[in-house]
Structure formats: C-alpha cells, structure tokens
Amino acid sequence: MQNSNANVLKPHTRILTFLAALAVFVVIFVPIWRIELVAPQYPEGLEMFIHADKLSGDVPIINGLNHYIGMRELHEKDFIEFAVLPYVIAVIAVMGVLVAIVNRRWALISWFVIYALFGVLAMIDFYQWLYNYGHNLDPTAPIKVPGMTYQPPMIGFKQLLNFGAYSIPDIGGWIMAGVGGLLGILVILELVKNRQR
Amino acid sequence: MSYFNFKTGLMSILAGSFIMLGCKPKSAGSAASGDAAQKVYVAPGEYDEFYSFTSGGFSGQVAVYGIPSGRLLKVLPVFSVDPETGYGFSEESRPMLNTSHGFVPWGDQHHLSISQTNGEYDGRWLFANENNTPRVARLDLTTFTTAEIIEIPNSAGNHSSPFITDNSEYVVAGTRFSVPFDDENGDIPIASYADKFSGALTFIAVDPESGEMSIDFQLKTPPVNYDLSHTGKGPSSGWFFFTSYNTEKAHTLLEVNASQRDKDFIMAVNWKKAAELVKNGAGRKVKAKYAHNVFDTKTHTATSTMKDEVLVLDPEDVKGLVYYIPCPKSPHGADVDPTGEYIVGSGKLASLIPVFSFAKMLKAIEGKNFEGEFDGVPVLNYEAVLHGEVQKPGLGPLHTEFDANGNAYTSFFVSSEVVKWNVKTLEIIDRQPTFYSTGHLTVAGGDSKSPYGKYLVAWNKISKDRYLPVGPELGQSAQLFDISGEKMQLLLDFPTIGEPHYAVMIPASKLVDKQKRIYDINENNHPRVAKGEEETKIVREGNKVHIYMTLIRTHITPDNIEGIKLGDEVYFHVTNLEQDWDLPHGFTVKGSQNAELLVLPGETKTLKWTPDRVGIVPIYCTDFCSALHQEMQGYVRVSPAGSNVPLKYGTGDKAPGGEQNL
Numbered sequence: 001m002q003n004s005n006a007n008v009l010k011p012h013t014r015i016l017t018f019l020a021a022l023a024v025f026v027v028i029f030v031p032i033w034r035i036e037l038v039a040p041q042y043p044e045g046l047e048m049f050i051h052a053d054k055l056s057g058d059v060p061i062i063n064g065l066n067h068y069i070g071m072r073e074l075h076e077k078d079f080i081e082f083a084v085l086p087y088v089i090a091v092i093a094v095m096g097v098l099v100a101i102v103n104r105r106w107a108l109i110s111w112f113v114i115y116a117l118f119g120v121l122a123m124i125d126f127y128q129w130l131y132n133y134g135h136n137l138d139p140t141a142p143i144k145v146p147g148m149t150y151q152p153p154m155i156g157f158k159q160l161l162n163f164g165a166y167s168i169p170d171i172g173g174w175i176m177a178g179v180g181g182l183l184g185i186l187v188i189l190e191l192v193k194n195r196q197r
Numbered sequence: 198m199s200y201f202n203f204k205t206g207l208m209s210i211l212a213g214s215f216i217m218l219g220c221k222p223k224s225a226g227s228a229a230s231g232d233a234a235q236k237v238y239v240a241p242g243e244y245d246e247f248y249s250f251t252s253g254g255f256s257g258q259v260a261v262y263g264i265p266s267g268r269l270l271k272v273l274p275v276f277s278v279d280p281e282t283g284y285g286f287s288e289e290s291r292p293m294l295n296t297s298h299g300f301v302p303w304g305d306q307h308h309l310s311i312s313q314t315n316g317e318y319d320g321r322w323l324f325a326n327e328n329n330t331p332r333v334a335r336l337d338l339t340t341f342t343t344a345e346i347i348e349i350p351n352s353a354g355n356h357s358s359p360f361i362t363d364n365s366e367y368v369v370a371g372t373r374f375s376v377p378f379d380d381e382n383g384d385i386p387i388a389s390y391a392d393k394f395s396g397a398l399t400f401i402a403v404d405p406e407s408g409e410m411s412i413d414f415q416l417k418t419p420p421v422n423y424d425l426s427h428t429g430k431g432p433s434s435g436w437f438f439f440t441s442y443n444t445e446k447a448h449t450l451l452e453v454n455a456s457q458r459d460k461d462f463i464m465a466v467n468w469k470k471a472a473e474l475v476k477n478g479a480g481r482k483v484k485a486k487y488a489h490n491v492f493d494t495k496t497h498t499a500t501s502t503m504k505d506e507v508l509v510l511d512p513e514d515v516k517g518l519v520y521y522i523p524c525p526k527s528p529h530g531a532d533v534d535p536t537g538e539y540i541v542g543s544g545k546l547a548s549l550i551p552v553f554s555f556a557k558m559l560k561a562i563e564g565k566n567f568e569g570e571f572d573g574v575p576v577l578n579y580e581a582v583l584h585g586e587v588q589k590p591g592l593g594p595l596h597t598e599f600d601a602n603g604n605a606y607t608s609f610f611v612s613s614e615v616v617k618w619n620v621k622t623l624e625i626i627d628r629q630p631t632f633y634s635t636g637h638l639t640v641a642g643g644d645s646k647s648p649y650g651k652y653l654v655a656w657n658k659i660s661k662d663r664y665l666p667v668g669p670e671l672g673q674s675a676q677l678f679d680i681s682g683e684k685m686q687l688l689l690d691f692p693t694i695g696e697p698h699y700a701v702m703i704p705a706s707k708l709v710d711k712q713k714r715i716y717d718i719n720e721n722n723h724p725r726v727a728k729g730e731e732e733t734k735i736v737r738e739g740n741k742v743h744i745y746m747t748l749i750r751t752h753i754t755p756d757n758i759e760g761i762k763l764g765d766e767v768y769f770h771v772t773n774l775e776q777d778w779d780l781p782h783g784f785t786v787k788g789s790q791n792a793e794l795l796v797l798p799g800e801t802k803t804l805k806w807t808p809d810r811v812g813i814v815p816i817y818c819t820d821f822c823s824a825l826h827q828e829m830q831g832y833v834r835v836s837p838a839g840s841n842v843p844l845k846y847g848t849g850d851k852a853p854g855g856e857q858n859l
Contacts, residue, residue, distance in 0.1 A: 061776070
C-alpha cells in the first residue's frame with residue numbers, strides 16, 4: 001500500500017498535469033514561433049509565424065526578397081513537419097491526459113522524458129532548417145556577398161545585410177516552454193515527496 | 198587698385214540703396230511673426246494634421262497638400278491625361294475621358310466637395326467639377342483615384358458645381374453660360390439670348406451605398422450666368438442657393454453690359470420639394486447626349502456609356518419652389534453659415550456684404566413680400582430677407598467660409614486681403630493682407646455644419662515676387678493662416694499647381710486608416726490578367742497581338758518576344774504581381790507614341806503600341822522598384838510585314854534561345 005501510495009501523484013500535481021496536457025492541445029492552433037524582420041525600407045516590419053501545420057504572415061513578401069540572395073522559397077509543402085507535427089503534438093497532449101487518468105508517478109516521469117526529447121528534437125530540426133535555408137544558396141543569385149550566410153538566429157537577434165532578424169517564441173512556443181518547465185518542477189516535487197517518505 | 202575702387206564704389210551704392218529702402222513704408226509682406234515656423238513644422242516622418250484637396254484649375258487635376266506644412270502630397274489625375282501614371286493613355290482608363298464630344302484630354306477643374314453625412318464630412322468621396330466640357334467626377338478616397346465621371350447636358354461652363362447636400366443626396370451643377378438646350382435649334386442669332394437661351398441647374402443623385410451618380414433632374418431657368426452655390430444646413434437643409442449674375446441678359450461685352458444692375462440674384466431652390474415632384478412624375482424627358490464613365494475596381498477597367506435622355510423641370514413645374522433674393526452686385530460666392538440660418542452673398546463689385554436670414558426668407562415667401570418678378574419667378578423684397586450688411590468690408594468680396602465660433606472669413610480679390618467678421622453682429626474683427634489677390638479661401642471644414650477651424654488657406658491668383666522667379670510664367674500662391682486666435686496669423690506661403698480655385702480640408706484622421714495599400718490580385722477580374730508567370734502568354738488575333746505580361750522584382754515575363762510584325766497592333770496587358778505596399782512597377786516600350794504605365798501591386802493595365810520600324814525594340818520598368826531595377830528589361834523583335842518569324846517568347850530558360858543561359 002505504501003509503495004503504491006508513493007507512486008500516486010499528489011492531487012495538485014494531477015490537476016496541473018491535466019491542465020498542462022490541455023495547454024499542449026492549444027499549441028496545435030496557435031503560432032509557435034515568430035521571425036520579425038526590420039529594414040530601412042520596412043519600418044513597419046515583416047513578420048512570419050510558424051504554426052504546427054503552416055506558415056503565416058508576410059511569407060510571399062519575404063520569399064520575394066529572398067530571391068535576391070538566392071535563398072529557397074518557403075513553401076509549406078516542402079516541410080514534412082507541417083503534415084505530422086499536429087498529430088505528434090496531439091499524441092503528446094493525449095499522453096498528458098492519460099498521465100492524469102493513470103495518476104502514477106512513473107507515467108508523469110515518462111511523459112516528461114518524452115516531452116523533453118520532443119522539445120530537443122524539435123529545436124534540432126528547426127535549427128537544421130534555418131541552417132539549410134541560410135547556407136544552401138542558389139549560386140546564380142544576383143547578390144553574392146563573399147563569406148556571407150543568411151541563417152536567421154534560432155532565438156534572439158541577428159543582422160542579415162539590410163535586415164535585422166528577430167526570432168522569438170510565439171504563444172505556442174511559450175506554452176511549450178512553460179509546460180516543459182512546469183513538468184520539470186512537478187517531477188522534482190514528486191521525487192522529493194517520495195524521498196521524504 | 199582699380200579693383201578696390203570698384204568695390205568701394207559698389208559698397209557705397211549698396212549702402213545708398215539700403216537707406217532708400219529704409220525710407221519706403223514697411224511692406225506687410227514681411228509680417229510672418231515669431232512662432233510661425235514652429236506652427237508649420239512637421240518633423241520628418243510625421244504627418245500633417247489635414248489633407249487639403251485643392252483644385253488644379255486649368256491643369257484639370259486635383260492637388261493634395263498636407264496642412265500645415267503646405268507639402269504637395271500628390272497630384273490626382275481627374276480630367277486631364279497623365280503620362281506619369283498612364284491615366285488617359287492606358288486602354289483601361291481612356292473611357293474615363295470620353296464625352297459626347299469624343300475623347301477630351303484635358304479639363305478646367307474649379308471646385309470640390311467632400312461627401313457629407315448630417316452636414317459633416319464623412320470622407321468617403323471627393324467630388325470635382327469640370328468647367329469647360331461640363332462634367333462632375335467622383336473620386337474614391339480609399340485609393341485617391343477617379344472612380345466616375347458624368348457629363349452634364351444642356352450646360353456650358355459647369356462653374357456652379359459640385360456642391361453637395363448635407364446627406365450627399367445630390368451634387369449640383371449650375372451652368373455658367375446659358376445656351377439653347379441640346380434638343381433645341383442652336384443655329385440661331387446670338388442676339389436672341391434673352392428669348393432663346395436657357396440656364397440649366399442640374400441635380401445629380403448620388404447612390405448612398407456605391408456613390409454612383411445619375412442625373413435626377415434639371416431645372417430650366419431664364420438665361421443668366423450661374424456662378425456658385427451652396428446647400429442649406431440644419432433648418433435650411435432642404436434648400437439650395439445659387440448666385441446668378443448677368444441678369445441684364447447681355448450676350449456681348451459682359452464686362453460692361455453685365456455690370457449695370459445694382460443687384461443681381463441669389464436663387465433659392467427648394468430642392469427637396471423639387472425632388473418629390475420628380476418622384477411623383479413631374480417634368481418631361483428631353484433628348485440629350487452625355488457620357489457616363491465608371492471605373493470598375495475589380496476589372497481595373499473603365500466603361501463609358503452614352504446617355505440619350507434627361508428629365509427637365511420647366512419654370513412652371515417649379516412654381517413656389519424657386520425664388521430670387523436680390524443681391525448686390527454680380528454676386529460670386531453664396532455661402533451658408535454652420536447654423537444654416539445665414540446666407541452670405543459676395544457681390545464681386547459690391548462695397549458691402551449682405552447677409553440674408555433664412556427664417557426671414559421663409560416669412561417673406563409666406564407673406565408674399567415680393568418686389569417684383571424676373572421671368573415669372575418671384576423676387577423677394579431685399580429688406581425683408583436681409584439680416585444685415587457688413588459695412589466697408591473691403592473691395593471685391595468673393596468667398597466666405599466659417600469657423601465654429603460664429604465667425605466668417607471673406608476673401609477680397611481687389612483689396613487683396615482676408616477679413617474676419619462676426620456673422621451675427623456683422624462687425625469686422627480682423628483683416629490681414631494677402632499676396633496677392635485672393636480668389637477662394639478655405640477654412641478646415643468651413644463649408645460644413647461643424648467647421649474644424651484652426652487653419653485658413655487663401656488661394657491667391659497672383660504670386661509675383663513671392664518666390665524665386667522662374668521666367669514669365671509663375672506658379673500661383675497659397676497662404677496659410679492660423680485662425681485659432683482672435684487675430685489671424687500668417688504662417689506660410691506655398692506654391693501650387695495649375696490654378697487653385699476652391700479647396701476642401703479634412704482632418705487626416707478621417708482618411709489615414711482607410712487607405713488601400715495594394716489591390717488584391719485574387720480579386721483582379723481583368724479579362725486579360727495573368728495572375729502568375731505561368732499564366733503569361735501571347736495571343737495573336739489577326740494583326741492584333743495581345744501580350745499577357747507580368748512584372749515582379751525584378752523581371753518582366755515574357756522579356757524576349759519574337760514574331761511581332763510591322764502592321765501589328767500590340768497590346769501589352771501588364772499585371773504587377775507584387776502584393777507589397779509601395780511597390781509599383783512601370784512599363785514602357787521604346788518609341789511609345791502613347792505613354793508609360795504605372796502599375797500598382799495587383800493591378801493590370803494595357804499599353805497599346807504600334808511598331809513603326811523593323812528592328813529590336815527595348816522594353817523596361819520605368820519605376821525604380823528595387824536594387825535590380827536596371828536589370829528589369831527585355832526586347833521585342835519586330836520583323837517585316839509578311840515575315841514568317843514564329844511567335845516565340847519567354848523569360849530566362851523559357852526565352853527563345855534561353856537555354857544558352859543555363
């Protein structure tokens with residue numbers, strides 16, 4: 001009995017886990033990341049939003065500008081991620097709900113590990129794309145600056161020729177980060193609780 | 198040494214002339230005072246407080262200035278062709294300038310009205326008159342482009358126009374010249390003016406949703422000259438007031454012959470009752486010929502329709518709806534104050550300004566207080582209608598506008614000044630000289646029920662020494678006054694295009710947020726649009742060659758074209774594929790006998806070109822669109838008539854022989 005008790009989640013952990021799972025669902029429907037571009041000719045700025053399933057914002061305008069430096073055009077169909085990501089996120093969210101139902105510590109820890117892995121993989125994938133777009137330039141591009149690459153920052157600011165690029169999480173990204181942090185804390189608390197017993 | 202002598206001599210001459218200048222009375226022209234610079238300074242990147250839509254006079258266009266900076270923001274093509282944008286040259290826009298006289302490439306644009314709701318500017322449309330070939334235009338204030346032009350039959354010199362009622366029900370067009378009506382025999386002696394000529398007052402109905410104009414009815418009146426007009430407001434809102442001169446009915450040397458009577462008339466028309474009569478079937482249909490031109494923003498194309506009939510109300514139809522108010526002398530402006538009670542007549546040869554009372558006018562009509570008749574129309578008793586006279590206001594009053602505090606501002610051509618006076622007390626409060634000879638003046642919102650006040654601009658007819666000289670022909674001059682205080686303060690001079698007559702000023706906040714930035718290419722229904730490079734093509738129909746062409750940074754598709762022959766008529770249907778703000782592309786072809794095109798994002802325009810020689814003919818983008826603008830070019834190969842060079846075209850590797858580039 002004692003053993004099984006130690007394995008059961010604290011009531012508030014259970015509730016928070018459930019809410020976290022719901023929050024992950026939300027990520028499917030809101031932008032996850034945003035890239036803002038500012039240039040002398042674009043004082044009003046250009047914005048691109050990355051969602052689980054699509055790109056939005058000033059994508060055609062950004063594509064139009066990128067052709068000068070020979071960057072490939074951004075098209076949703078080129079990203080397998082947009083086809084699978086909503087389902088992956090949904091599965092992760094369902095897992096969270098299951099954790100709340102199963103109400104066991106091992107389940108929570110497993111979910112946290114999977115969640116963290118997903119987060120890391122997603123960031124690696126995102127970095128790959130940024131790297132590829134920034135480096136694989138059309139050799140016949142009109143504008144070639146020796147040694148210059150155009151990889152936008154993953155997070156933060158970088159000057160790319162006349163454009164200043166800011167890359168920051170949007171609502172979905174903040175939710176993902178917040179849920180990750182929350183799960184980490186919950187796992188630690190659960191582990192501490194166990195040790196105290 | 199002689200050099201030094203020369204210099205000393207020059208110095209003493211200069212010193213002498215300075216002393217002499219010092220003796221001359223100080224010119225008021227240097228009277229711009231203290232903080233004037235600060236008041237007109239709009240810092241880089243900041244916006245003006247008001248738009249001033251200013252008539253371009255004989256340029257035929259409308260100029261848009263920012264106030265208080267006086268900066269020219271844009272010249273809007275309305276009645277004259279504009280090679281800069283292709284207006285009047287592109288196949289799509291040519292029908293806008295069609296008239297019953299055929300294609301007319303220019304106009305004489307005098308007055309403007311902003312559409313109103315409840316007597317206040319609603320900022321939807323701008324109406325502009327054309328004096329010479331009588332027309333009224335409507336401009337869309339989301340795009341600042343001409344949306345519609347309607348011709349006015351039975352008229353000549355459409356001067357008393359385009360004044361508007363306070364819910365934009367009607368825009369009026371009063372004729373300056375009386376003429377025989379279009380359905381009457383015009384091959385008659387000019388000396389039969391008094392018997393055979395008529396004046397037309399045209400009421401153009403404005404569709405409350407689309408703004409589309411149609412002539413609802415015309416009043417046929419005795420032969421006089423109509424000069425200006427304004428609608429009533431508030432209590433007088435069902436009435437329209439038209440100034441008329443030449444009640445002498447002179448047909449020659451009007452300078453003298455039309456200046457004989459001490460009083461001419463302001464004609465008061467109960468337009469609401471007249472409109473009701475028309476609804477109930479009054480009037481007769483009269484044969485006429487006039488053009489109605491409408492620009493469709495979806496097809497980006499204008500169509501011109503020739504109308505053949507107009508409804509005319511004869512004097513006997515409108516008995517009891519039309520009265521004359523005697524007004525000294527050869528009145529120009531008829532202006533109604535914001536309360537709608539006072540009507541100011543500005544007799545351009547009068548030495549006083551009469552102010553009439555609308556309430557007294559109604560009373561005089563009711564009491565049949567007439568001093569006579571003019572061609573069957575009752576003339577009201579002057580004293581019975583008069584609120585009072587402004588004594589010794591100045592010489593040559595022309596126009597009056599109002600602020601929200603019960604003050605009137607009148608322009609004086611002859612004495613070259615602006616005079617501020619109180620409408621109720623008729624007392625003169627302030628007078629300021631203008632440089633020189635003001636025609637119209639504009640107070641922000643000064644013809645509406647709720648004037649914004651703050652600024653007044655005097656639109657002067659003579660500029661002489663006000664700017665750096667530029668040869669014998671000088672621009673005209675506008676002068677900005679701050680009218681927020683008791684005294685008017687001169688702030689700024691700025692030169693204008695054409696000849697500004699009237700202007701209207703609207704707060705920028707009423708227009709800024711509804712400005713269109715691009716045309717949505719998905720809504721482009723032009724019959725020959727190419728919505729992407731894959732839709733570009735060339736279609737030969739006999740000797741007519743239709744090129745479906747696209748522009749995007751920084752290439753033209755197709756940019757290599759072969760198979761054009763002498764004797765062909767080539768139509769470049771050019772679509773700008775950009776969907777970004779402020780990214781127009783231009784297009785032209787060497788030797789274009791037409792013009793260039795300025796194609797806005799999402800728009801399609803067509804340039805007609807008839808090759809006149811065999812050879813290679815360059816085409817290029819005329820608007821510096823991007824860093825590679827100078828690369829945005831192409832070639833057309835023109836072969837002799839009957840040549841069998843095949844039609845081939847493309848850009849890059851699709852160009853004829855383009856594989857070589859790979």
